[in-house]
Amino acid sequence: MDGKTLKLAKMDAPLAIRWSRTLPKAAKVTTVTVSKDTAGRYFVSLLCDDTVSPKPETANxxxxxxxxxxxxxxxxxxxxxxPNTFRKNEAKLAKLQRRLAKKQKGSANRRKAKLKVARLHTRITDARKDFLHTLSTRLVxxxxxxxxxxxxxxxxxxxxxxxxxxxxxxxxxxxxxxxxxxxxxxxxxxxxxxxxxxxxxxxxxxxxxxxxxxxxxxxxxxxxxxxxxxxxxxxxxxxxxxxxxxxxxxxxxxxxx
Structure with a gap:
């Protein structure tokens, strides 16, 4: 890893990564974990040795x-x-789940329908996490x-x-x-x-x-x-x-x- 690209063992070319954040310059990467979620998305998690500095005190x-x-x-x-992330997608999720229930078990169409349900679930989860992290960080x-x-x-x-x-x-x-x-x-x-x-x-x-x-x-x-x-x-x-x-x-x- 050179700070912008990441190449794993037995790979000729670096991974096509969209970085979620910039790594601190003093951080030392100790472990790299590649995972895949139910929606078919791949993630690379980097475990680093780093310290967080306290923020200046405020009277608020x-x-x-x-x-x-x-x-x-x-x-x-x-x-x-x-945000009501689930409520806003509840009707669409129910529709996709009804379609999934009608598919024959083991078929390719069932796998496609199952993937659509998983992707909607991850979209709901990601929207909720983004809201909570944004608000909690602002208040702190x-x-x-x-x-x-x-x-x-x-x-x-x-x-x-x-x-x-x-x-x-x-x-x-x-x-x-x-x-x-x-x-x-x-x-x-x-x-x-x-x-x-x-x-x-x-x-x-x-x-x-x-x-x-x-x-x-x-x-x-x-x-x-x-x-x-x-x-x-x-x-x-x-x-x-x-x-x-x-x-x-x-x-x-x-x-x-």
């Missing part, structure tokens, strides 16, 4: 409330739309402290009406990416206890209402009269609880620290 802090209509609502008031680069609410995703998926959308959102993968990227860059990721009433508590005065149905998207605090957007208010409470937890370890999940 953010709280994140995860949802379905909007994937993430930030304490700054920004709402990031959910911009903020010194990131507070998120820990969710029992496996329990939430037991809801038959929402299980497919919850799986499509990939909240667990998003938090996993935030965790290791924050560790690399010298940031701090704080997990808020799942029992914390982030939606029911007023971010202005701290008053907590008794009930807050999911149908309520805006509400007025009966104590101070503040008008709240449900999700933005929850994100602000998550940030407040995260900052407080860093001081006194209250309402902080040890899993993400």
């Amino acid at each position: 802090k953010v709280g994140i409330d995860l949802g379905l209509t909007h994937f993430a609502i930030l304490s700054t008031g920004e709402k990031i739309a959910a 680069n911009e903020n010194q402290v990131i507070a998120v609410e820990t969710l029992a995703v496996s329990n939430l998926q037991k809801n038959r009406c929402l299980s497919k959308s919850i799986s499509d959102a990939s909240w667990s993968e998003f938090v996993r990416q935030l965790a290791y990227k924050a560790k690399w860059c010298g940031r701090m990721l704080v997990g808020i206890d799942r029992g914390y009433p982030s939606s029911k508590r007023c971010s202005a005065c701290g008053h907590t209402v008794a009930k807050m149905p999911l149908s309520v998207r805006e509400w007025v605090c009966p104590e101070c009269g503040s008008l709240h957007d449900r999700d933005v208010n929850a994100a602000r409470n998550v940030l407040t609880a995260g900052l407080a937890g860093l001081v006194c370890t209250e309402n902080v999940s040890p899993v993400l620290l």
